[in-house]
Amino acid sequence: xxxxxxxxxxxxxxxxxxxxxxxxxxxxxxxxxxxxxxxxxxxxxxxxxxxxxxxxxxxxxxxxxxxxxxxxxxxxxxxxxxxxxxxxxxxxxxxxxxxxxxxxxxxxxxxxxxxxxxxxxxxxxxxxxxxxxxxxxxxxxxxxxxxxxxxxxxxxxxxxxxxxxxxxxxxxxxxxxxxxxxxxxxxxxxxxxxxxxxxxxxxxxxxxxxxxxxxxxxxxxxxxxxxxxxxxxxxxxxxxxxxxxxxxxxxxxxxxxxxxxxxxxxxxxxxxxxxxxxxxxxxxxxxxxxxxxxxxxxxxxxxxxxxxxxxxxxxxxxxxxxxxxxx
Numbered sequence: 001x002x003x004x005x006x007x008x009x010x011x012x013x014x015x016x017x018x019x020x021x022x023x024x025x026x027x028x029x030x031x032x033x034x035x036x037x038x039x040x041x042x043x044x045x046x047x048x049x050x051x052x053x054x055x056x057x058x059x060x061x062x063x064x065x066x067x068x069x070x071x072x073x074x075x076x077x078x079x080x081x082x083x084x085x086x087x088x089x090x091x092x093x094x095x096x097x098x099x100x101x102x103x104x105x106x107x108x109x110x111x112x113x114x115x116x117x118x119x120x121x122x123x124x125x126x127x128x129x130x131x132x133x134x135x136x137x138x139x140x141x142x143x144x145x146x147x148x149x150x151x152x153x154x155x156x157x158x159x160x161x162x163x164x165x166x167x168x169x170x171x172x173x174x175x176x177x178x179x180x181x182x183x184x185x186x187x188x189x190x191x192x193x194x195x196x197x198x199x200x201x202x203x204x205x206x207x208x209x210x211x212x213x214x215x216x217x218x219x220x221x222x223x224x225x226x227x228x229x230x231x232x233x234x235x236x237x238x239x240x241x242x243x244x245x246x247x248x249x250x251x252x253x254x255x256x257x258x259x260x261x262x263x264x265x266x267x268x269x270x271x272x273x274x275x276x277x278x279x280x281x282x283x284x285x286x287x288x289x290x291x292x293x294x295x296x297x298x299x300x301x302x303x304x305x306x307x308x309x310x311x312x313x314x315x316x317x318x319x320x321x322x323x324x325x326x327x
Contacts, residue, residue: 002131003115003129003130003131003140003143004129005129005143005144005147006147007127007129008113008115008129008144008147009147009148011086011111011113011127012041012044012046012086012144012148013044015046015085015086015111016045016046016047016085017046017047017083017084017085017086018041018046018047018048018049018084018085018086018087018088019048019049019050019051019081019084019086019087019088019104019110020034020037020038020048020049020050020051020088020090021034021050021051021052021053021087021088021089021090021098021101021104021105022034022052022089022090022091022092023091023092023094023097023098023099024052024053024054024097024098024099025054025057025245025246025276026052026054026056026057026060027060027166027167027249028060028063028159028162028163028165028166028167028201029091029136029137029138029163029164029166029167030052030090030091030092030137030163031056031060031063031064031069031159031162031163032063032138032159032160032161032162032163032164032166033090033091033115033136033137033138033140033141033159033160033163034050034052034069034090034159035050035063035064035068035069035155035156035159036138036141036142036145036156036157036159036160036163037088037090037115037141037144038050038068039153039155039156040141040144040145040148040150040156043150043151043153043156044148044150049070049076049081049084050068050069050070051070051071051072051075051076051081051101051104052069052070052071052072052099052101053071053072053098053099053100053101053102054071054099055071055074056069056071057244057245057246057249058244058246059204059209059244059246059247059249060246062200062204063158063159063162063200064159072100072101072104073100078103078104081104081108084108084110085110085111086110086111086112086113087104087105087108087110087111087112087113087126088113088114088115089105089112089113089114089115089116089124089126090114090115090116090137090141091115091116091117091118091137092114092116092118093114093116093118093120093121093122093124093128093130093297094118094120094121094122094296094297095122095124096122096295096296096306097297105124105125105126106125111127112124112125112126112127113126113127113128113129114126114127114128114129114130115129115130115137115140115141115144116128116129116130116137116140117130117131117132117133117134117135117136117137117139117140118130118132118288118297118298118299119132119288119297119298119299119300120288120291120292120296120297120298120303121297135164135167135168135173135175135176135177135180136163136164136166136167136168137163137167138159138160138161138162138163138164138167139163139164139180139183141160141163142160142164142183142186142187152186152187152190152191153190153191154190154191154192155191156190157186157187157188157190157191157192158187158191158192158193158197160187160192161184161187161188161192161194161197162197162201164180164183164184164187165184165194165197165198165201166201168180169253170198171184173301174282174301175299175301206243206247208241208242208243208244208247209241209243209244209247211241211243212233212237212238212241212243212247212248212251213247213251213254215233215237215240215241216231216232216233216237216248216251216266217231217251217254217255219231219232220255220258222258222261224323224326225260226258226259226260226261227260227261227262227263227283227326228261228262228263228264228265228319228322228323228326229255229256229258229261229263229264229265230255230264230265230266230267230315230319230322231251231255231265231266231267232266232267232268232269232275232311232315233248233251233266233267233268233269234269234311235269235270235271245268245270248266248268251266252264252265252266252278252280253280255280256280256282261282262281262282262283262285262326263279263280263281263282263283263285263287263322263325263326264279264280264281265277265278265279265280265318265319265322266278267307267311267314267315267318269309269311270306273308273309273310274306274307274308274309275306275307275308275309275311275314276304276305276306277291277294277296277304277305277306277307277314277318278302278303278304279291279298279302279303279304279305279322280301280302281300281301281302282301283326285322285325285326286300286325287299287300287301287302287303288300288303289325290303290321290322290325291303291304291305292305293305293321294306294307294317294318294321
């Protein structure tokens with residue numbers, strides 16, 4: 001699926017006041033795409049506000065040195081968003097992933113756009129610009145800059161490099177192509193510094209995160225002759241270690257490194273008793289289809305969903321679905 005860039009450019013040029021948002025539990029592709037797009041739009045003289053349903057995770061605050069990323073209810077109130085002309089949703093096409101920003105999307109009279117690379121999608125009442133073959137939404141923002149005639153700056157290139165690098169597992173996932181490296185090269189030429197970005201992403205762990213990882217990996221189980229591995233993080237783990245919810249980022253990928261593993265699953269208990277489920281696959285199993293069973297979505301190799309507790313029932317439902325898909 002290719003993006004209709006002439007139509008996208010037309011819409012951007014025709015409006016002045018933009019609101020950017022993305023999904024809850026934001027990752028680098030979400031935040032990096034927002035910040036990169038904000039830089040692109042501002043280079044065109046547009047007025048831009050970035051508002052998400054949740055605050056930026058502490059481990060990713062480095063990506064936003066100017067503190068552009070606002071949280072609805074904490075930094076910005078609903079009434080302050082009345083004057084926007086365009087609401088641009090980046091890196092998701094699902095109602096459930098918008099959190100309280102879904103209220104804004106439903107209520108606004110603004111033009112609604114989506115720029116995304118995920119396979120799964122809901123009808124958000126928006127004009128969608130999607131390329132499900134793209135390895136990251138950050139790449140789509142880079143393409144948008146090109147089509148809009150905006151010169152890349154370090155402030156645009158840095159968050160977009162973080163988006164591209166993280167959504168490809170630092171260029172190790174199957175979604176990585178020759179073009180991925182060419183996009184990355186353009187961002188480096190524009191001022192992104194991979195060594196500094198890598199340091200911020202992977203060399204700033206807290207002792208609390210290491211202890212949380214230890215607990216989580218310590219309860220990892222394998223079945224189906226080692227083809228399926230799964231584990232869980234409970235709220236008590238966060239309380240005991242002092243770790244943040246964002247500290248579970250990438251832990252499911254660690255379990256996928258076990259030799260012979262085809263599918264990895266992690267359940268993370270939420271404060272309200274629900275469980276965030278992450279699926280990873282390096283086989284024919286389609287994670288996006290697994291996630292859709294539970295109202296979630298994502299990609300073939302990586303997807304997620306939210307499921308009601310209690311844990312025993314949630315685990316049984318999730319693992320039964322995975323076992324069925326692995327037959």
